Amino acid sequence: MIGFGTADDQNEEPAWQTLPVELADRSYPIVIGTQIFAEVGEIFAQACPEAGHVVVMTDENLEETLGYKLCESLAENDLSIDLLVIPAGEASKCVELYGSLLEQMADLGADRKTVMIALGGGVIGDLAGFVAASYTRGIPFVQIPTSLLAQVDSSVGGKVGINLPQAKNMVGAFWQPKAVIIDTEVLNSLPEREYRAGLAEVVKYGVILDEEFFAYLESHLDEIQQREAHVLQHIIRRSCELKADVVREDERETTGLRAILNYGHTFGHAFERLADYEDLVHGEAVSIGMILASRYAERRGMIDAEVTKRQYQLLAAIGLPTKPPSFDPSAILKVMQKDKKNELGSLRLILPTRLGHVELVKDVAQEDLLNFLEEMAARST
Numbered sequence: 292m293i294g295f296g297t298a299d300d301q302n303e304e305p306a307w308q309t310l311p312v313e314l315a316d317r318s319y320p321i322v323i324g325t326q327i328f329a330e331v332g333e334i335f336a337q338a339c340p341e342a343g344h345v346v347v348m349t350d351e352n353l354e355e356t357l358g359y360k361l362c363e364s365l366a367e368n369d370l371s372i373d374l375l376v377i378p379a380g381e382a383s384k385c386v387e388l389y390g391s392l393l394e395q396m397a398d399l400g401a402d403r404k405t406v407m408i409a410l411g412g413g414v415i416g417d418l419a420g421f422v423a424a425s426y427t428r429g430i431p432f433v434q435i436p437t438s439l440l441a442q443v444d445s446s447v448g449g450k451v452g453i454n455l456p457q458a459k460n461m462v463g464a465f466w467q468p469k470a471v472i473i474d475t476e477v478l479n480s481l482p483e484r485e486y487r488a489g490l491a492e493v494v495k496y497g498v499i500l501d502e503e504f505f506a507y508l509e510s511h512l513d514e515i516q517q518r519e520a521h522v523l524q525h526i527i528r529r530s531c532e533l534k535a536d537v538v539r540e541d542e543r544e545t546t547g548l549r550a551i552l553n554y555g556h557t558f559g560h561a562f563e564r565l566a567d568y569e570d571l572v573h574g575e576a577v578s579i580g581m582i583l584a585s586r587y588a589e590r591r592g593m594i595d596a597e598v599t600k601r602q603y604q605l606l607a608a609i610g611l612p613t614k615p616p617s618f619d620p621s622a623i624l625k626v627m628q629k630d631k632k633n634e635l636g637s638l639r640l641i642l643p644t645r646l647g648h649v650e651l652v653k654d655v656a657q658e659d660l661l662n663f664l665e666e667m668a669a670r671s672t
């Protein structure tokens with residue numbers, strides 16, 4: 292493991308902290324700091340000491356701000372640097388752009404030693420990661436996530452990929468980065484709605500794995516709203532730690548443990564789909580989905596109402612929606628049945644048993660779920 296953050300001999304506090312992700316020969320560090328962009332070149336040199344050629348992929352919203360800054364910092368390392376800029380937004384995670392990016396890599400003379408750096412939100416991480424996983428059967432890859440969602444979720448775990456018109460994230464690979472470099476400072480320019488959407492995943496980690504962390508979020512709301520650096524570092528670090536623990540136990544989604552990360556997502560995806568991914572951003576759908584899953588757990592006698600209430604209050608205080616928009620229960624059920632996480636037509640849901648713990652429930656009767664959705668639909672009008 293690389294000794295990031297162990298700093299120099301002068302007893303200086305390192306400007307960043309390091310979280311090791313232990314995955315045998317695919318282990319890597321997550322480096323977390325504030326205002327460390329100028330030092331990214333140095334961190335990169337430790338992660339990829341043999342790099343000679345680097346391709347930085349970013350989107351058009353970030354090119355002139357973070358893109359140029361990153362290239363400047365990397366340039367100190369005597370690297371040859373190319374910047375690939377793609378349109379912002381989910382539509383870029385498509386087969387056509389993926390194909391064109393592979394060709395651009397070839398035109399740039401990229402080879403197996405070229406390092407791909409993904410600078411951006413989850414869209415860039417997934418797309419650049421999939422180019423890295425497949426170009427010449429795989430090149431080294433570094434993630435510099437810039438949205439909160441990417442910092443606490445998509446950059447950790449090694450899943451990369453693109454969408455098909457038929458379904459999201461249908462084509463991809465498991466491809467672990469050499470390092471993930473997180474600077475909380477970049478979040479200052481993130482639009483409020485995107486910031487809140489990332490917080491939905493943060494709340495999720497508290498509910499599924501760590502009650503104490505959930506309570507920390509409840510008691511640091513002001514600092515969270517103000518994007519205070521120390522609090523951000525803590526919540527990003529704890530979120531990455533919790534996700535990395537799950538990934539370490541189930542790197543390739545074979546044991547089923549990784550499924551707990553889908554808490555709120557089976558309901559959430561259904562609403563996201565029916566809203567055509569337009570009126571609801573992912574984190575908003577997950578927020579609604581968590582409340583529905585929690586209410587459903589109440590109905591099954593797994594938890595008491597207080598567990599739902601605390602989630603409801605925290606999500607609402609953050610400014611996330613907690614009630615579904617008016618909907619057709621059977622349409623939602625239909626989409627839930629199609630969710631690719633369901634095996635052999637049976638419906639499975641991740642449901643809380645208390646704050647900090649969830650279970651995979653495999654015997655969800657469709658009839659009962661439909662009744663529940665009808666009740667919820669009646670409440671939401």
Ligand SMILES: NC(=O)c1ccc[n+]([C@@H]2O[C@H](COP(=O)([O-])OP(=O)(O)OC[C@H]3O[C@@H](n4cnc5c(N)ncnc54)[C@H](O)[C@@H]3O)[C@@H](O)[C@H]2O)c1
Pocket residue numbers: 350352353379380381384411412413414415417437438439440441444445446447448449450451459460477478479480481482485
């Ligand atoms: N691989 C995984 O495990 C995993 C997990 C969760 C989500 N995802 C994927 O992540 C994607 C969503 O990621 P996202 O929410 O980051 O979306 P995104 O990448 O589209 O970023 C959201 C928007 O914020 C802008 N942005 C990003 N950082 C910014 C900054 N610092 N300042 C100003 N603007 C900034 C982007 O340009 C974009 O317009 C989805 O495609 C989803 O499938 C993947």
Ligand SMILES: [Zn+2]
Pocket residue numbers: 444492556573577
């Ligand atoms: Zn999610």
